[in-house]
Amino acid sequence: MNIGRAAEKSGLPPKTIRYYEEIALIRPARAENGYRDYSEDDVHRLRFLQRSRSLGFSVEECRTLLSLYQDDARASADVKAVALDKITEIDRKLAELKSLRGTLARLAEHCHGDQRPDCPIIDDLAGKRGA
Amino acid sequence: MNIGRAAEKSGLPPKTIRYYEEIALIRPARAENGYRDYSEDDVHRLRFLQRSRSLGFSVEECRTLLSLYQDDARASADVKAVALDKITEIDRKLAELKSLRGTLARLAEHCHGDQRPDCPIIDDLAGKRGA
DNA sequence: CATAAGGATTCCAGCAACTGTAAGGTCAAC
DNA sequence: GTTGACCTTACAGTTGCTGGAATCCTTATG
Numbered sequence: 001m002n003i004g005r006a007a008e009k010s011g012l013p014p015k016t017i018r019y020y021e022e023i024a025l026i027r028p029a030r031a032e033n034g035y036r037d038y039s040e041d042d043v044h045r046l047r048f049l050q051r052s053r054s055l056g057f058s059v060e061e062c063r064t065l066l067s068l069y070q071d072d073a074r075a076s077a078d079v080k081a082v083a084l085d086k087i088t089e090i091d092r093k094l095a096e097l098k099s100l101r102g103t104l105a106r107l108a109e110h111c112h113g114d115q116r117p118d119c120p121i122i123d124d125l126a127g128k129r130g131a
Numbered sequence: 132m133n134i135g136r137a138a139e140k141s142g143l144p145p146k147t148i149r150y151y152e153e154i155a156l157i158r159p160a161r162a163e164n165g166y167r168d169y170s171e172d173d174v175h176r177l178r179f180l181q182r183s184r185s186l187g188f189s190v191e192e193c194r195t196l197l198s199l200y201q202d203d204a205r206a207s208a209d210v211k212a213v214a215l216d217k218i219t220e221i222d223r224k225l226a227e228l229k230s231l232r233g234t235l236a237r238l239a240e241h242c243h244g245d246q247r248p249d250c251p252i253i254d255d256l257a258g259k260r261g262a
Numbered sequence: 263c264a265t266a267a268g269g270a271t272t273c274c275a276g277c278a279a280c281t282g283t284a285a286g287g288t289c290a291a292c
Numbered sequence: 293g294t295t296g297a298c299c300t301t302a303c304a305g306t307t308g309c310t311g312g313a314a315t316c317c318t319t320a321t322g
Contacts, residue, residue, distance in 0.1 A: 004269065014270090015310060023308090033317060035270055044257065052256050056231045059308065069253050076242050076250035083239045083252050090232045094225065100187045101221045108214045111207050119207035121214050122200050125182050126175065135298065145299090150280060164288060166299055190279065 006038035010046035017046060025049060025063060045069075057086060137169035141177030148177060156180060156194060176200075188217060 006028075007014045020026050021036070026045055029037040038046075048069055052062045064082060068074045110120040137159075138145045151157050152167070157176055160168040169177075179200055183193045195213060199205045241251040 002270075013310085016308085018271095019309060033270085035317080047258050048256050051258065053308090055234060055256075056228075065253070065256060068250075069257060072248060074248045074250070074253075075246045076248065076252075077244040077246065079250045079252045080239055080242045080244035083235050083242070087232060087235050087239065090228050090235070094228050094232070097187075097221050097225050097228070101218060101225070103186060104214050104218050104221070108211055108218065111211045111214070113208040113211035115206045115208065117203060117205050117207065119199075119205065119210045121207075121210045122196070122205075125179050125186075125196060126200060127178050127182065133299070144281085146281060147279085149300095154279090164299085166288080184279090 001038050001043075003036050003038065006036075006043055006046060009043045011050045012046055020046070020049060023059065025059070025066065055086075056090065057082075061086065132169050132174075134167050134169065137167075137174055137177060140174045142181045143177055151177070151180060154190065156190070156197065186217075187221065188213075192217070 001009075003014045003017055007017060010017070012020075017026075018036075021028065026042060026049075028042050029039070031037045045066060048066060049062055052065050053059070057065060061082060065079070068079050068082075107121045107124055112118075132140075134145045134148055138148060141148070143151075148157075149167075152159065157173060157180075159173050160170070162168045176197060179197060180193055183196050184190070188196060192213060196210070199210050199213075238252045238255055243249075
């Protein structure tokens with residue numbers, strides 16, 4: 001099938017699919033006219049990529065997961081390790097965002113937010129601590 | 132002062148400082164030998180940028196904040212609005228990450244993580260729902 | 263049969279926010 | 293005078309696409 005149909009079926013835009021081929025994540029066949037020709041298996045792989053990307057895995061992680069997906073002799077422990085690493089990474093990001101949010105919320109809370117120039121947010125950004 | 136000293140004082144690498152000049156966030160003077168020459172005020176601006184970037188503001192938001200910083204007639208309401216927008220954005224990211232984390236944790240929990248190939252994580256990524 | 267629309271192809275540029283590298287200029291110390 | 297630290301510019305690379313231009317192929321219609 002052509003790339004447009006594969007795009008519909010996988011939920012990925014054609015541009016992205018071509019990009020995935022460029023970085024060697026998938027290798028579709030070519031028809032005689034030069035068009036890419038996707039098999040059902042290719043579409044499975046594309047959907048796999050779509051889902052794993054949407055779960056926050058990087059393209060390189062997706063490459064690993066895809067090779068595990070295609071490896072019938074894989075150990076589920078290997079897959080689990082990737083998932084747990086990602087959870088750790090997400091936890092780090094969550095902690096960082098929460099901390100940022102706390103700081104911003106505290107600053108905003110102390111800013112009267114009117115037409116006067118006096119502003120604790122700016123003061124903090126400028127390094128004028130406390131007060 | 133030279134860029135190296137300004138880097139030390141602001142906590143930003145020289146490369147980043149040059150980049151900020153390239154995108155017109157700061158405009159240091161030049162010495163006769165062509166070296167950038169930073170004033171104390173320049174360093175204040177750099178520290179301001181360092182702090183606001185580290186709080187998660189985009190470079191363009193930093194540009195806005197910096198102009199507010201340098202505007203003695205600013206309304207604190209304008210600053211507060213930027214901060215509140217950023218908090219909203221952080222909340223969105225937090226929700227997304229929490230959701231991802233939940234999905235991954237659920238998948239990992241059901242994966243026995245041993246030497247066998249059977250893996251609910253892969254099954255889910257492949258679209259085999261339920262089971 | 264011509265042609266126009268809709269898809270397909272390639273390649274190149276651009277987004278954010280830097281970072282790395284190369285090739286060279288300047289300055290202070292020995 | 294030469295070493296080494298520091299400065300300069302310019303260009304490439306990072307991540308993960310996305311948009312655009314020029315061209316080709318296929319299909320439907322007049």
